[in-house]
Amino acid sequence: MTMPEPIQFHFDFSSPYGYLGAETIEALAARHGRSVAWHPFLLGVVFRSTGAQPLTNVPIKGDYAKRDMPRSARYYGVPFRMPSKFPIATQAPARITLWQRERDGDVGNLVKVFYRAYFVHDRDIGDPDVAADVAGECGLDRTAARAAVDDASIKDALRREVEASIAKGVFGSPFVFVDGEPFWGIDRFEQVGRWLAQGGF
């Protein structure tokens, strides 16, 4: 029997809904015998293609978003505190994640620890030293993780990951593919669940 394809989970570390998705996608996947493949990307690069901007900067909609983010976190039962610095550039945690993925394969725990550092403990994971600290607390080699942030081959890997995400049609975070079918947003996870259960609808 062939293993079913993992759920492809694309996310930016500065995305509140990406955080909520990261906290909930594995349970959803597991209910349907699937694993999760983690794809950090950079929303800022994607926004240059679509003309979008960070949600909290949009007039009127931004005020709603600031209310919806903690409310959605309560709805999903996930701890959440709006970071004092938002949004942030997320190259550092994205590169450490890709570095770890290339070495080991499983980065689910690291992704969630980065996200919680930012969205629960208000640590600026965009700072390479802070990101390396978090990786160290997660059991990785802090010095090697810090070096990965400035490593040319890892920078290239992130560039390729972002380009691949854009080529697949990713324009927001989280963005999920189930056997090639695209779903944008944690608010599509009910549809993802039905898609997994029925193989489409």
Next chain:
Amino acid sequence: MTMPEPIQFHFDFSSPYGYLGAETIEALAARHGRSVAWHPFLLGVVFRSTGAQPLTNVPIKGDYAKRDMPRSARYYGVPFRMPSKFPIATQAPARITLWQRERDGDVGNLVKVFYRAYFVHDRDIGDPDVAADVAGECGLDRTAARAAVDDASIKDALRREVEASIAKGVFGSPFVFVDGEPFWGIDRFEQVGRWLAQGGF
């Protein structure tokens, strides 16, 4: 015992997700002993405040939307065909709805018949004559409905309705208030359901 406040349902007749919301909000409301108050508004006017534009015009995101709209319709079990003319100006059906609301109160059926005319039968309800036809088929006085589209007091009523929606923070369609709590999008209806059941969360 006082009646609980109706669910305030704000929508634009050109909004696919507004249509899906209109087809599903009454059952959701009824499960919690609530009625629905219908508030047509004009997304075009709102978009001038937020800098947004019709979803299908946005690069990349628009292509996703064209896939997500019929898929979401299937998910909710609602018939859907993307209209050949999209988006449309919706003053005509909005004014007829307000005219009927001022005369009678209940417009739930009229709203759904307008929406189905556009999103199932591909009729251009933005055309005042077509909108009047649909109202006539719905059992209203066709001639009076057609006259309402050009009636200065009904035009004023729509202007007030749009301004009131914007003042309440409405920036998209559908947009729902439950006892003052704002929810944007049909993809927040699960949260609306929990809010109704628990009185907040």
